[in-house]
Amino acid sequence: MDHLSNLDAKRKGADLEHEVASDVESVRMAERVQEEQEHQIKYRTCSWQKTAGLLFSEYICLAILSFPWSFSVLGMALGVVVTILMAAIVLYTSLIIWRFCLKHPEVRDVCDIGRILFGGSDLAYNLTAIFFFFNNTFIQALHVLVGAKLLNTLSNGARCTIIFSVVSAVVCFFFALPRTLEQMSFIGTFSAITMGLAVLLAIIFSGIQGSPFRFSEELGAPLVFAGPAPGATFVTGMSAFLNITYTLGGQIAIPSFIAEMKNPKDFPKALWAVTIAEIIVFNICGAVMYHYIGVQYVTAPAFGSLTTTYKKVAFSFTIPTIIFLGSLYSSITARFIFFRIFQNSHHRHSNTLVAWATWTAIVGFTWIIAFVIAEVIPFFSDMLSLMSSIFDSWFCFIFWGMAYLTLYPGEKKWLGVGRSLETVFNWFLIVLGLYILVAGTYVSIQSIIDSYHANVVGSAFSCASNAL
Template structure:
């Protein structure tokens, strides 16, 4: 696929009605805001308008992305790392991702013509077509693999609550069809309401998990006279692979920057993005830390599972897991929507099908969304070691999308000697060089850890079959 040519948006006085530029930008005459104003004005006569999200709606999308199923795997990470390192790693990674996301926000504000991470990847690597294509490949694979995870999780939920003889393939297909329907809105503004509901219900699921882990007499699978063991530091004999897996589980949950450029590209006023980011980060730190620490305290090393729903006795497990269903559906739908949007915008760059309710436009949109879910269902069923494969894909992609890209973006914001302008700026520059090294380390170490985990899974015969009807219930 060809990459767009990035050009500064110029005013066309014949096409722009000053009265139609947004009031939120009326007091800000910077070049960046004026470019956004031009985009909004050009959309004013379109049937489908994209730059319509307030910062509150963007916050709802971020909440739905980050207040997610992965957070109920934090007790497992804490059990491997120990309580103290678990809390420290959670807070440190949260601060790191907050900073890199703020850099990303500043970059997108300066370059409002860039609609997604693929545009940014091409820019950061000097306009390279190869960089654009590789970023596009990683972007689409990342999203489709996340969708596949949600297909599998939906089947896991249905298997858990029904105890039926229905084939897991069928449950996965049912999940994919429901997610497909939720993925169909054309703008993120339309998705934000469901995002709010998803984040609220997931928050309830986590709260119930915390409460139930404390009120139940014993965790699920309890063995008489073997009380839950909780340690402040890793237990003796913890391997590098186990420790890195726990560290990466926390890291990958916080690394969601790959979606942020698309969110900012549909904001009325991108300069409000930090408000949304700060709101979700504060919520992340509080909920992730409390969930990880409290649930681990009650279930201990012996009975902890990922997700933590599996540590609860059956009734509690079903109640808590059921509140996570909107997130299973919506978050997968959000990743599908963004992946399909990337391809759709490249197919119809300046065409009326992009911004009008045409039969062709809607037909292609529906086909693209359907294709992502069919591919996600196939991937989820054809890879027998899917969780390890997801970790491998995250290792290959998230070092770039979580750290390296945004450190490079910082270096473009402060070119030449300006990056060494004073002690504070110099210190910040050194931090960003460290993030490049950290991203490289995560890529290499994460890949090694994931491959070792795949080998161990085969050795212990934990790998399930391909296209199997076997239950994957908690």
């Protein structure tokens, strides 16, 4: 009885402490919003609806069209299960990020969180910053290449791919110039809507086109399997799993989004709306397109499995997403660098010539680096998988398991059955992240080796068409 009484007293004390902490967090957040009222540029201006627009633009993206390929490897049933489970984990870890940011309203981005998680270490902050920069820049580079792929597809490869890549980078540069996320939220919402239409059209076209692109009597009618496809290996199965994981795992940008909200306590509204949409859209796209295309004809992205006219129509609706999502990651990176340069300067919040010249130069720098990365690496898709394994293992799992353990230090993490189970689950997230770090790195390197053996690796700065 004494033990139960002590446990109950500890729980009540923890609840009271949580209420007091919540009040303190609200006051500290209100103070930070108030501090900006005299500034020319105010950063904490996003409503939860505008934040939802940013989240939708991040998650409702071209990578959805790779889900039919993942489903073809894992099988229909396992593909659906993995998608739902990973979406649930991303939802949970995103809520951990939100709770962590409420407790630490000084957080501007994931780099600040890296410093806090490792006891205020400047080394941890700088290493996180390096990971943060390269993660975002590789995503920008992907959009440079996808933009070139789109232009090559629509024009039947009428121009050199390098020229199309330059065009993509320049257009994205201009859309990354706004200095607040609120200014970008409308375009983000528009890009999510057009991407949703692209996915819808792709699903419809896959059903009405009759036969998939490059259909042959030799390969036969589309084959669909409930379980893993015959001949699936650990490398292909892990690649399919990681493809789903990386597409759903966009937590790296969430601290930056929360840092520009008027009322961060409303963030879960935006998060739940996006998660529900994700589960519905991702599963429908993966399952329905796999059903009509079959394991023999599926491509990633699945636009490549549509006949020429349908492919061009559906692919053209992705233009806003290709431009905006790369621009969003450029803006987030530029904001981190800009704030470091002008930590305590009035230029940080002002429309001065120095501020705008510096901001423009930083954004331009990120796109130059992205263009070079996109063109200089002939096995870019495999390299992107390798970088995702190294970075996303931390930014999707390990960091947030650690963040939970930081939120509930000492014996607090074991108060009650529910809290204890949650603590065990967060240790599982850390282990899962470490597994993805090791296994994902192995699979990516093996894929690079296989690509070289198959002689399917191109050359750097190539003019060859990369059209679907």
